Amino acid sequence: MALIVQKYGGTSVGSTARIQAVADKIIRDKTQGHSMVVVVSAMSGETNRLIDLAKAITDSPSDREYDVLVSTGEQVTISLLCMALETKGHAARSYTGGQVRILTDDAHSKARIEKIEDEKIHADLAAGRVVVVAGFQGITEQGHITTLGRGGSDTTAVALAAALKADECQIYTDVDGVYTTDPRVVSNARRLDSLSFEEMLEMASLGSKVLQIRSVEFASKYNVPLRVLSSFTEGGGTLIVSEDKVMEKALISGIAFSRDEAQLTLQGVPDRPGLAYHILDLIAKANIEVDMIVQNTSVAGDTTDFTFTVHRNDYKKAFTIVEQAAHTLGIAKVSGDNKIVKVSIVGIGMRSHAGIASKMFKTLSDEGINIRMISTSEIKVSVVLSEKYLELAVRALHDAFDLA
């Protein structure tokens, strides 16, 4: 007798047949006595079809009208899913973001949810209806339609779960849970039964595509238990909860990696205050995100070395900016490499156990893998390596930390 919010992505509702299958899943859970609120994305392909229509008219549509256009995708899905539920004998009612009144700020196409009105939904649930809500969209106080940015349906689901004080938010997707690492790289990667919000955030920010980072942040902030499940296979999925509720307290939960990295190194940088800020400011103004930043302590003399990483797509642009600035700033040499990767071990167990990092470095060293950069957080150690070592490093670490 729980209140469950479920979210089905574009592939899960990609055809009318799949929408019927989703209706069956919902009915199965409802028949067990649960109150059901369901968030859906646009049918797969639909958002791209709409964007193509806009592109035929202009390369730079206004944000406001873009949101009016693409928000129709989810509106189609909510009505079709309600029709399927009703045809199968279950009362249902659809809501656009504006109809619920999912209030957002006015940052069109990347809006943030500010408030959700829950009266209508509670009334429908009390009347025994399944409530189906369009993901990814909201409305401003002034009544303009907004979207939360691509993939934002996860965030809608979590925000609704928080507003409705749901017992669980279930994200149905095309994978059946969160794994210790990518099963395409390590064949004996294992599905985790549960992990903490903090670990999931590190995994997500390190390239795991299972969940949107913002939705995990939201779930963590409002302490909404989040479950990742497959739309296409049965199984309990992976439950993401606050740290004190994680059953399985492993030292290391998983190994995340990202292939899309590039590094820039500035050698012979005059060691004076504000220089690092000045360089990173130039990069930020070009809308390039900087990931890792490493600066060695200036030991001998008055210059230091300074290295940072960016997304591989931004490498050329960043290199040009830094090279242009180098002369003015008195930097001796700029070098770079866009064939690097980042590999990270993530686990809340790290907090209480020393020696995790050194075990990682030893494992890599035993395989003859040179570490370029190191960065650590409370529950994560990341290293930058040459691209060619990626698979070897991930497999070796997966074995070394007994994750299989």
Next chain:
Amino acid sequence: MALIVQKYGGTSVGSTARIQAVADKIIRDKTQGHSMVVVVSAMSGETNRLIDLAKAITDSPSDREYDVLVSTGEQVTISLLCMALETKGHAARSYTGGQVRILTDDAHSKARIEKIEDEKIHADLAAGRVVVVAGFQGITEQGHITTLGRGGSDTTAVALAAALKADECQIYTDVDGVYTTDPRVVSNARRLDSLSFEEMLEMASLGSKVLQIRSVEFASKYNVPLRVLSSFTEGGGTLIVSEDKVMEKALISGIAFSRDEAQLTLQGVPDRPGLAYHILDLIAKANIEVDMIVQNTSVAGDTTDFTFTVHRNDYKKAFTIVEQAAHTLGIAKVSGDNKIVKVSIVGIGMRSHAGIASKMFKTLSDEGINIRMISTSEIKVSVVLSEKYLELAVRALHDAFDLA
């Protein structure tokens, strides 16, 4: 410096190229100093695509969800048209029916407009923006999305023009105006510069597909000058106004006809009160619309004959109903014919001129055409004929009343 409401139908916005062309037309009028409010339909084919999605799920979708689904069609068009206007350098803002707050009753899929909030639109016009509104849709006081029924975008345009006290409501369509009769039947049919609401109503109810009847009623009720124009050719179109403003006061404005008629005749009907009501009530309960009804005065004895017409698609159903009732009601014989047509002459000049009907009957008689039924109103005479005489009758009348 007028306030103009324009409406463009599905064919006029049937592709992104056509939407760009519509934007050019709007800009041309705006550049002349007019304030522009534009109502658009779904791109042609889009509503059918959406209905096909629903059909893949159920044969009988709930009215509420059907409206949520099909209302996305116009929402796509409003955003694309605004993008086109903005790209061409003109500020624009789109509104769904719900965003304007076009308030309707809750008769989903055939809702009636009850009230239109005009504050936002006036504010946008004052700011120099083109306002683009989704046709065919509204919202109930409770926030449910409604549609006005197919073709209802005309009604949206007229209702908006009335609410905003617009100077003119221009309906852009695929014909360039209202003709004295169908040019496919009479090659020298002439486009009318103007006619009265009453005449247009008679023409529309008699099969002229140029305008939706409800939109003409609305325009008449609120005295909104209505102009029919072509999206594809230049020209002043036909202006439909109140009778006192019609320039061209012809005896007869046009000849309308309908091919989709069928007649049912009940012979030997006991001449007692309530019997006609009883039969028509059975027909109405089967959702069949009755058009003409003719009953002869009972001259000799206690029985009478009773004839009525229905849409040809309803003929079989109506015949079965009447035949079943005939025995109980003591009706001697039921006969019918589904190969009949209706031809009507329409004109406000009829009010003040006698002899119009007799001229019509003489013209038909001279051609050897037998009249089956006659029905008259203040500004119209309709006759029912065998289908084979349709073209001959229309051409002869067009000539006789000098309409070319």
